[in-house]
Amino acid sequence: MNLQKILEKHAFQKDHLIEILIDLQNEKTYKFVTEEEVSLIADALKVPVSHVCGVMSFYTLLSFDERGKYIIQVCKDVPCYLNDDFNVLTTIEKALDISCGDTSKDQFFTLEQTACLGCCDEAPAMRINNKVYTKLTKAKVLRILEEYKEGILC
Amino acid sequence: MATITMNNQQLEVTNEMTILEAAKAHNINIPTLCHYPDLAINSDCRICVVEIEGKRMLPTSCSTPVQDGMVIYTNSPRVLQARKTITELMLSSHDANCTACTRNMRCELQTLSKNLGIDINRFEPTYKDLPIDDNNPSLVRNMNRCIKCGRCVDVCKTVQGVHVLERMGRSNEMMIAPAFNQSLNNLICTYCGQCANVCPVGAIMEKDDTDLVWENLHNPKKRTLVQVAPAVRVAIGESFHSLDDTVPIGKLVSALKHLGFDEVYDTNFTADLTIMEEGNELIYRIQNDDVLPMMTSCCPGWINYVEQHHSDILKHISSCKSPQQMFGALAKNYYKEQENLNKEDIFVVSIMPCTAKKYEAKREEFTDQYDNPDVDVVLTTRELEKMFRQMGVDFDQLDNRDFDEPFGMTSGAAQLFGASGGVMEAALRTVTEVLSGKPLKSLDFSAVRGMDGIKEASFNLKGQEIKVAVSHSLSNAEQLIQGIKDGTSPYTFIEIMACPGGCIGGGGQPYGTDSASRLKRMETTYRVDLEKDIRKSHDNPAIKTLYDNYLQKPLSELSHHLLHTRYYPR
Numbered sequence: 001m002n003l004q005k006i007l008e009k010h011a012f013q014k015d016h017l018i019e020i021l022i023d024l025q026n027e028k029t030y031k032f033v034t035e036e037e038v039s040l041i042a043d044a045l046k047v048p049v050s051h052v053c054g055v056m057s058f059y060t061l062l063s064f065d066e067r068g069k070y071i072i073q074v075c076k077d078v079p080c081y082l083n084d085d086f087n088v089l090t091t092i093e094k095a096l097d098i099s100c101g102d103t104s105k106d107q108f109f110t111l112e113q114t115a116c117l118g119c120c121d122e123a124p125a126m127r128i129n130n131k132v133y134t135k136l137t138k139a140k141v142l143r144i145l146e147e148y149k150e151g152i153l154c
Numbered sequence: 155m156a157t158i159t160m161n162n163q164q165l166e167v168t169n170e171m172t173i174l175e176a177a178k179a180h181n182i183n184i185p186t187l188c189h190y191p192d193l194a195i196n197s198d199c200r201i202c203v204v205e206i207e208g209k210r211m212l213p214t215s216c217s218t219p220v221q222d223g224m225v226i227y228t229n230s231p232r233v234l235q236a237r238k239t240i241t242e243l244m245l246s247s248h249d250a251n252c253t254a255c256t257r258n259m260r261c262e263l264q265t266l267s268k269n270l271g272i273d274i275n276r277f278e279p280t281y282k283d284l285p286i287d288d289n290n291p292s293l294v295r296n297m298n299r300c301i302k303c304g305r306c307v308d309v310c311k312t313v314q315g316v317h318v319l320e321r322m323g324r325s326n327e328m329m330i331a332p333a334f335n336q337s338l339n340n341l342i343c344t345y346c347g348q349c350a351n352v353c354p355v356g357a358i359m360e361k362d363d364t365d366l367v368w369e370n371l372h373n374p375k376k377r378t379l380v381q382v383a384p385a386v387r388v389a390i391g392e393s394f395h396s397l398d399d400t401v402p403i404g405k406l407v408s409a410l411k412h413l414g415f416d417e418v419y420d421t422n423f424t425a426d427l428t429i430m431e432e433g434n435e436l437i438y439r440i441q442n443d444d445v446l447p448m449m450t451s452c453c454p455g456w457i458n459y460v461e462q463h464h465s466d467i468l469k470h471i472s473s474c475k476s477p478q479q480m481f482g483a484l485a486k487n488y489y490k491e492q493e494n495l496n497k498e499d500i501f502v503v504s505i506m507p508c509t510a511k512k513y514e515a516k517r518e519e520f521t522d523q524y525d526n527p528d529v530d531v532v533l534t535t536r537e538l539e540k541m542f543r544q545m546g547v548d549f550d551q552l553d554n555r556d557f558d559e560p561f562g563m564t565s566g567a568a569q570l571f572g573a574s575g576g577v578m579e580a581a582l583r584t585v586t587e588v589l590s591g592k593p594l595k596s597l598d599f600s601a602v603r604g605m606d607g608i609k610e611a612s613f614n615l616k617g618q619e620i621k622v623a624v625s626h627s628l629s630n631a632e633q634l635i636q637g638i639k640d641g642t643s644p645y646t647f648i649e650i651m652a653c654p655g656g657c658i659g660g661g662g663q664p665y666g667t668d669s670a671s672r673l674k675r676m677e678t679t680y681r682v683d684l685e686k687d688i689r690k691s692h693d694n695p696a697i698k699t700l701y702d703n704y705l706q707k708p709l710s711e712l713s714h715h716l717l718h719t720r721y722y723p724r
Contacts, residue, residue: 035334048317049333057322115324 002027003037007044014045017055021062030066030107060114068103070148073114073127080124086138088124089113095145108149128153156222161229173215173226174202184228185237185266187244188303189216190352191668192654194312198304200240201266205230212236238270246277247326248355249298255356256540260665262354263301280326289337291516292345292361292509300330300357306349313654315629316459318343342462344628346455346652347509347534347661360509360534360662364541367503367531371414376501377493380415381481381561382406384422385507385572385657386535388678392671393539393664394549403682404554409547411555420557421504422564424480425571425580427700428452429691431717432474432577433584434708436647440620445469447623447638447645450577452476454514455652455661457721459628460635465723467638470648473718477571478504478511479520481561482528483716488704492560497522503531505538507572507660510652519719534662563696566686573679574626574656575602575609578649582613582622583690589615597689603680605655605673608633610645620646627654 006023010016020041025031038056042049056062060073074080074088089100092111096104103110119125122134126141131153133144147153156169160182167176172195177184188199195217203212207225212233215226227233245267252258287295304321307330311317318341322331332341350358370376387403410418436448451457451472460471475483485502489495504511514520515529522528533541556562567583570576579599587594601611602622607630612621623645625631631650637643653659655672658679664671688694705713 038333048311048320050317050320053333054320054322058324 003040007041012044014047017041017045017047017052018059018062020045021052021056025062029069031071032063032066035064060112066103066107068107068110070108070128071110071112073112073117074100075115075117075119075123075125075127076113077116077120079120082123088126088136088141091138091141092145095142109145156220156224158220158222158224158226160226167220169220169222171220173204173213173218173220173224176220177215177228182228184215185269186216187262187266187301187354188305190305190308191670192313193305193308193352196304196308198302199244201237203233203236203240204228205233234270238272241267241270241272242275242277244301245272245275247280248301249281249296250279255299256359256362257356261356287337288361290339290343290345290361290513292512293338293343293347293350294359294361295338296357296359297329297331299355301355302328302330303354304330305352305354306330306358309348309352313627313629314344314346314348314652315632316342316344316346319349344455344458344462344652345510345513345661346628348653349661350509351661351663351665351667360537361512362537362540363512363531363533364537364544367533367541368544370501370503370530373501375499377417377495377499378415378501378503379417379419379485379489380410380503380505381419381421381424381478382410382505383478383507383572383657384425384569384576384679385660385663385675386505386538388572388658388675388682389507389663389667389671390535390539392666393536394542402549404556405549405552407555407557408552409542409549412547412552413541413545415503417558418555419481419561420564420568421477421481422568422571423561423694423696424477424484425568426565426691426694426697427480427484427717428474428477428571428577429567429580429584430697430701430708431480431713432472433581433588433691435472435474436581436585437589438709440618440646447643447648448472449647450649450651451719451721452571452577453651453653453657454508454510456628456631456650458510458513459631459652461721461724464635464639467635468721468723470638471721473720475520475717475719476511476514477568478506478532479514479528479719480717482515482520484561484700486522486526486528487716488700497524497526501531502529503533504529505533505535507535507657507663508532508653509534509661511662535660535664536662539664560696560700563694564686564688565691565694566683566689567691568694569679569682569686572657573603573676574651575599575604575624575649576656576679578602578622578624578647580691581647584692586613586615587690588692594690602649603676605669605676622647622649624649626651626656626659628652 010020025033038052039049042052096109098104100111117125119134124136125134156167158165165180174184184202187201188196197214197217202215204215205227281298284297307319310319318332322329371378391402407418439448449470451474482502486497512532515532520528567580570580579602582599602609602624609624621644625634658675659667659672
């Protein structure tokens with residue numbers, strides 16, 4: 001589905017901006033939106049480019065940069081921090097040899113932080129694409145990463 | 155009505171009031187920072203927090219409505235401590251090198267910090283060394299000083315409808331920036347400068363050209379000419395408390411002479427000339443069934459806007475140059491010939507209430523093939539104020555002087571250019587008299603005066619009904635533009651100014667411009683007009699002489715060459 005079809009699906013409605021951006025991003029393996037597409041969307045919806053940029057920059061699930069096939073988002077809010085006897089983020093950074101915000105060389109994983117995932121009761125939590133994993137331990141995190149690599153999880 | 159208790163005082167207030175408004179009405183001062191009189195309430199900065207009995211948190215007084223029986227404390231220890239912490243946090247992310255900042259001693263954050271008695275900042279500085287955006291002739295954005303109050307976003311988005319600036323990102327990483335964090339010169343910025351006028355700190359400012367002016371004032375090879383716009387003289391007094399609110403025009407001329415200008419001229423003179431050309435263009439368009447409605451072309455913010463957004467209506471724009479550029483053309487041609495000088499011997503400075511004028515002066519159309527511009531430098535009202543301070547000008551000690559000739563004699567109509575509706579009124583005075591051949595009974599066209607967003611009026615011209623419209627601030631212009639595009643516009647002549655209130659509310663005017671100061675400057679404008687002996691542009695004898703000796707007649711070949719221009723889609 002190209003951009004035009006996505007815009008038609010949402011009937012060129014201004015208040016569908018986020019859905020349009022998500023749909024467009026999900027079309028692509030590496031889940032990103034280009035600056036050119038942002039300008040096209042702004043023109044089509046008759047909203048200022050700065051407004052679309054503002055929305056793009058506000059939501060961590062939207063990105064201007066090419067990302068990995070799997071986007072790991074680690075919750076950065078308080079309960080997930082308080083709960084950790086290990087650090088989810090540094091565990092993944094070490095395991096994948098990348099820093100937060102980076103994509104692995106094979107473009108398989110991207111590591112990001114996100115605002116609250118709504119799983120504070122089962123903290124710490126992370127999300128990989130649309131799946132949320134909770135009650136994380138160091139061993140659990142490493143196993144999940146391995147299972148993605150082996151294609152057991154996808 | 156509601157009864158509230160504020161700092162142990164019982165107050166009667168109306169139900170619609172916010173706590174901040176209620177406090178203001180009873181002379182209780184609550185400090186604010188992001189709050190600005192004419193803009194939306196964002197409650198972004200949290201400085202105006204107060205304590206309300208029974209409430210756990212400290213709500214912002216700017217956005218909390220009063221309730222009957224509310225018990226409020228505006229300065230309890232808890233409130234003061236919160237304000238201090240908020241200010242310290244802001245200072246930690248702000249490049250607080252105050253002595254090396256144009257806003258020093260006039261900065262709202264500095265004032266707040268002083269008033270709260272901040273002595274130590276418990277937080278480490280977190281601001282990064284961000285690049286400064288100064289790739290355009292008008293505005294400089296230094297985001298290291300930005301405190302993210304959002305006033306500039308509001309004025310750009312809501313008042314001007316241009317929406318170049320927006321909040322990007324979230325939480326402590328939020329930045330105010332244009333799309334893709336680009337430079338302003340790559341964007342649809344009109345350079346109106348309203349953002350610079352409302353900025354509480356030194357994060358967005360006009361590009362400072364004062365050094366270039368000082369250099370040329372002290373260059374013996376240069377003849378320095380200065381022109382002063384009508385809106386400058388009704389506002390600059392606000393910056394110098396020694397002046398009362400009467401127009402210090404004679405003293406302003408004196409002060410400019412003190413700075414070292416060889417000739418001090420009046421932009422009002424070329425405003426009169428604009429009326430002669432633009433009025434006759436309108437008459438020509440009416441009589442020859444040419445493109446109508448005709449729209450004014452004096453405002454460079456408006457010209458930028460229409461070139462960028464609505465290039466399909468460019469044929470509606472009057473071909474007349476703005477008064478600033480008419481002056482430049484006369485200086486570098488007529489004056490040059492009269493004085494037997496070369497173009498490069500003449501240095502033309504204009505003092506304008508406007509940041510977009512800096513861009514206008516740099517336009518290719520107003521520069522000759524040897525890169526010599528008609529107007530060399532444009533200074534805003536604020537930059538002139540800076541030069542006066544650098545020089546240590548004491549207005550109380552100055553005498554009153556007249557503008558120099560031949561560009562010093564002006565009509566009252568020209569002074570009106572400073573206020574929204576003024577160009578229209580000045581044009582109507584001339585056009586109606588020229589067309590009817592009879593002197594006007596009343597010179598005041600009050601329907602086009604005032605602060606309404608869109609003002610309409612209709613007049614009978616030789617049996618023909620003509621309708622006119624006036625708008626100020628670009629969001630209001632949009633409605634009139636759509637009418638033209640739909641073919642439903644009933645108007646013959648439309649005046650558009652980019653800034654609220656017209657040039658008196660320009661982006662280069664003194665800080666703190668709000669509706670109250672705009673109204674005051676407007677009143678002064680009309681008073682200056684009323685006090686003039688000559689109140690119609692075509693009655694100005696100096697203009698008559700210029701036509702007799704040089705230009706021949708309005709819309710002559712020479713006039714077209716010197717005083718008219720073209721616009722391009724961008």
